[in-house]
Amino acid sequence: MSKNVTIFTGTFTKQNGESRTMNFIRQANLPSSMINSSTINELQKKTGSEVVYDVDHKEFRLFNWNTLQGQIQQKTTDYSF
Secondary structure (H helix, E strand, C coil), X not given: CEEEEEEEEEEXXXXXXXXXXXXXXXXXXXXXXXXXXXXXXXXXXHHCCEEEEECCCCEEEXXXXXXXXXXXXEEEEEEEC
C-alpha cells in the first residue's frame, strides 16, 4: 500500500550517549492497521519518547524529542508500507 506521507529526519542523543539520526513517520500519518494504540501509549509513558515508524529499518522505534540535536527536517513523499 502506497500513501502520501510526511517523512521527518532528526538527530537525537540515545540513552547510551550516542547520536542517532532517524528518518521516520509519526503515528498520525500511518495506516490505522499498523497502530496498536494501547501498546504504543504504554511504551511512550514508560520512556518519555515518541513511538515512530523508522522508514530505513521498516520498524517501530523511539524518538527522544527531549535530546533533539538541531532542527527537524521534513518532506512529503509517497511511501509504500
